[in-house]
Amino acid sequence: MVKRWFKCACASVALLLAACTQVPLAPPPAGFSATGKVNIRQANQSDTAQFTWIASPQQDQLSLATPFGTGLAELVLHYQGDVISSAVLNRGDQLEQANDPEALLQQLTGLSLPVSGLRWWLRGQSKPNEPFTREGDVLVQNGWRISASDYRDGTLPYRIELLRDDIKVRIIINEWNTAAP
Secondary structure: OHHHHHHHHHHHHHHHHHHHOOOOOOOOOOOEEEEEEEEEEEOOEEEEEEEEEEEOOOEEEEEEEOOOOOEEEEEEEEEEOOEEEEEEEEEOOEEEEEOOHHHHHHHHHOOOOOHHHHHHHOOOOOOOOOOEEEEOOEEEEOOEEEEEEOOOOOOOOOEEEEEEOOEEEEEEEEEEEOOOO
16 A cells, blocks of 8 residues: 555656646747836846837847837847847947847947847747756856746746846736737
C-alpha cells in the first residue's frame, strides 16, 4: 500500500512539474500586436510614453507617443531569422538607420529601452539562441531581469518589468492582438 501511494505521489509531482514548465514562444507566423504604456526610470529621470508594438515574422514596428498622444518616434526592426539585420528610426523629420537599435533610440530620443529582446520579453519568454537563467518567476537575460505577470487570459502577460543596473522599465499592456497585423 505504501509502495502504491509513493508511485501515485511521484506521478503527481511529475505532472505538476511538467505543467509548470514554460514552452518558449516563437513569433506567431501571422504576427501580434500590443498597445500600452511604458515608464522608464534611470537615475533621477523618469519618462512615460504610450506605445504600440506590431510584430510580424520579418519586422517589428514600435511607435512611441507622449501620454497625450503626440507622436515621438517610430522604430522599425528588420529581422533575418531571429537576428536584427537593421533598425530604422523615424523621429519627425529625422530618419536614421543603424544595426544597433538601442544606441539609435538612445541617441535620437534619450530613451534607454532594450528593444532587441522585447519581441520575446513582452510575452514573458526568453530571446532564442541567447543564454538565460530563471530565478523563480524572473527571467535573466543579457543583463536584464525580466518579470512578467498579470496573465489575465492565461497565456500573455499584461505587466512586464525590466531591471538592469540603475534602469527600471515598467510596461503595462492595455490590449493584445494575436491576429495578423
